[in-house]
Amino acid sequence: MSRLAPLLLLVALAIALLARSSGPLQMANPDTSAADGMLDVLGSLPDDSTVLVAFDPDVGTYAEVRGTVRVLLADLMDRDARLAFISLTPEGRALALAELARLERLEANARQLVDLGFIPGAEAALVALSRELRPAAGTGVMATVHADLDLAAVALTIVVGGNDLGPRSWVEQMAIRVDGLRLVAVAPSVLLPDLQPYLASGQLEALLATPRDGAAYRASVELGSLDRLVDATEPTAVPILVGLLAAIGVLGAGAGTRVLAGLRVGRAREAS
């Protein structure tokens, strides 16, 4: 039976994926402060602004933020922003390629998308990039290759995190080198404790780092004709609830067994 348990769990999750949320289940976080924060930042962008998209999620956790990232990109395009994609990790570059190919397939406005490619070198790459973003920029490799793109005029940088070079690296390496750099981030939940201090200090202006915050943001965005650029089906609360309950059950049973065993040993010692 114990060997069948993982298989049963996967079957239950697969069935739950087909179920629709209703009643008291709600994917979006009732506390909408994270979503509101992101909307405030996007609302403050000037017309036709250039937004740098630092695309470095990892393959493993990208599924958690993918829906939110796609809505965010579509939201920015709806606001007539020009998106310049750059990656500093090979995995991020692979995912950026997949997203750019998808946007092209869905006939997104190609003039709003710029592929700045991949820079190797980890932190050294960030420092090199900071030289291109300074107001006196214009002579770097990026400025030469993408002559029509004024990197010094970037109005906002969105960091899609998950990999080694995420929002934290951007705050630590980039924000101290580029005056007036505005940073927001989308990251998986596992990075939330790491990034919360940067959000509290204002170094990150907005952060979407849980599926529920992402759902709250997605629910508050109206995309109109650009609706075609986002996922047709939203993740529902049912499979997440089933997964969480299974985890609570398994861990709770294990912890309970351990506590009972400890109590029995204690009593046996007292008796002897």
Next chain:
Amino acid sequence: MRRPTIPALVVVVGILLLADLLVVNDSLGQLAGVAIDAAILIAAGAALAGVAALAVRRAGDLWRRRGDPVAALLVLGGMAAILVAGLRPGSSGTSDPAVGWLVGALLVPIGATLFGLLFVTTLAAARRTLALHGREALVMVGAALVVLVLLLPIGGAPGARLADAAGWALAVPIGAVFRGVLIGVAILAAVFAARTMLGIGSADE
């Protein structure tokens, strides 16, 4: 005996980058730029060398009939597929649709699936840890249980109360522990960097 070249190089480059950060000077900036560009080129070269070494290793495994031949074939086949898609005549390189398909339709879903299966193995590992270890494992699993309950996707008044509790847990206990760990790591990294830059090694070196 320890060779002084590498620490000396680290000291020079480190001081140069720090000075460039603190002082606005064109010449200094250009020198720092050269150092950064060199680091980027070395990283790119190292990445290519790593990939080449993997290919040679796997080809050697196949040739000498050691290890897992299916895994070796898959690795070499995957490398060849991406190289052919990106470098064949008429290809637009990394932005070629064939490369996009290989990444979007194969690499990303396979990676996500493997990570999804971690859910089951992590639960099994947690149970095994509970069985093998004592109080530490119990504390860890207990904390995980609390976090899992706080994440339950419930709406209405109970959901709002859970969200408030999750916010408090993140800001106070988790935040305090995490910031403590981060500050400790930062101090350790600063001390280690200073020791490297000053050429101070441990007693056994």
